[in-house]
Amino acid sequence: MSKSIFRKKSITKILADCASGFSDAEHSGGSSLKKELNVKDLTLMGIAAVVGAGIFSTIGLASFNGGPGVTILFVLTAITCGFSALCYAEFASRIPVAGSAYTYAYASFGELIAWIIGWDLLMEYAIGNIAVAVSWSTYFVNLLEGFHIHVPLYLTMDYYSAFTAHEQVLEFTKNHNLAAITDTIKEANIAWNTAPGFGGLKLIANIPALAIVVGITYLVYIGIRETKKATNAMVILKIAIVIAVIAIGFFYVTPANWHPFMPNGFGGVMKGVSGVFFAYIGFDAISTTAEECRDPQRDLPRGMIYSLIICTVLYILIALVLTGMVSYKNLAVGDPLAYVFNQVHLTKISGIISFSAVIATASVLLIFQLGQPRIWMSMSRDGLLPKIFSKIHPKFHTPSFATIVTGFVVGVPALFLNLTIVTDLTSIGTLFAFVLVCGGVLLLPREAAKAGRFHLPYINSKWIVPALFILCAYFFRNGIIGLFDGTHNKDDLPFFLFIGLSAVLTVLAFVKNLSLIPVLGLLSCFYLMTELGYTNWVRFLVWLVIGLDIYISYGYEHSLLGEKIAPWHKQAKKISMIGAILAIFVVVVFDPQESVTMDVIYGLLGFALGYLVVYSGAALLFSVFQKEKAE
Incomplete structure (x- = not known):
């Protein structure tokens, strides 16, 4: 089994399968993806994916922790992403297929790692989009408030935040600690108290978040041409607004606010790594559109690199304006750009920023909703997911079923989850994908440069x-x-x-x-992963182990590269489920954690590890038994 789970799909085989459209024709009556995109479209899509919630929200807390020195963090993160972008570009030029990092890993590491990265990309695109949808809801509600349109709080908030706030208010009131009740807690408590209920259950859900996911999913479903037009329009609008904000803001900069440059030292600057990296997530998403590009080997690398350069320049300028207009000490707010312009009495600019934030987050949502179905489509082509995921709509030429499932996977959790948990999960998942892509480039055979195709420059890293x-x-x-x-x-x-x-x-x-570039990319991305904290690593481990269980249960058995599965495989799966149930029982009974969240995390880890361990043991026993029987 150890050899079969690391079976590789050669680049020649990948390109041949893609050219023949074997999966599209098999499941879709001959339909295929439509080639519509050029380098301009790809660059705008990259900007659409990157310039979103980060530039309007997470940059505030990062500036509060790092001061004006947060610009250094943007540069370091851009360099890190640049190394990864060059590695993505190398793969995209060699393997112009829609699977992105999943397909790249299949060619370089083998099937198991490919599955892991495909499962991991679900964190970047689908789970990341939950965070984007929640952010969009906040900006949209704030925009409506500016027009004196008030939406009930219980229809714009997740259940957990409202419940937690209600419990905190009761606790603070009981202990006569009313000063600890912040405005955020008050709002969430009002949502809880005003929400209609049935018995002890309250009707609290983030309806705007669901609404935007449904709308974007429909747009992605009906075709790449419509998606391209909507993306280009939104990007041009939001970039024009961002440039205008930067230009106006520089007239209100006080240079004294830039001193000290790193008030909390380098450690303070690095505290914002999760939020700043989250602001860069997305440039890799355009690699999932490879089969819809007119010349993917030339245009995909250019689109990724151009978009990353443009976004980095905008981020650095925004950070300088932000920390120059007010003291960094005042930037621990949810909407820092609107806040600083209110401080200099430019309230109309704040309204424009709110509108731009709505457009920006919608464009990010659009690109991620575009990317996730194409990852699933590629995994389905290889047999690791059911065939229906690679179904191409005969009229719209999009992966229709995978797009609908993505809408459900993003839309339903967006009703009930808050922003904090999903942001960190998305960052660590994306960094892990970058690590594997950089590592995969190191395993590729060296090729001579070819005209009209990107080629990663080789720099010897020996010394x-x-x-x-x-x-x-x-x-x-x-x-x-x-x-x-x-x-x-x-x-x-x-x-x-x-x-x-x-x-x-x-x-x-x-x-x-x-080669130097992929080595530096791998190390810098892994270092940023270490800055995300132990708890996020545990959550990430839980996610990966659950993914391994799914691979064992379905992917390994149905892989098109696989051979006929031995009878013991199904028997081992049945036994391992009993082991998983026992494992989660032990974890729940003996887990010393006091945090409910960590109880759930360790419970899931126990379940997943129990499944893996007992499956491995059962598989070994069955294989030994069959070998002795044959002898």
């Missing part, structure tokens, strides 16, 4: 990476030594992994003469 490793080890020696003084805790575990990976890659770079 550069070891020199950087020694240099970083020297500058961060105190922190590294502190990891081994016996006082470290579980939160340091991700950084331990980073040090180990860095050491291994340093040796490999020296011995194997690895």
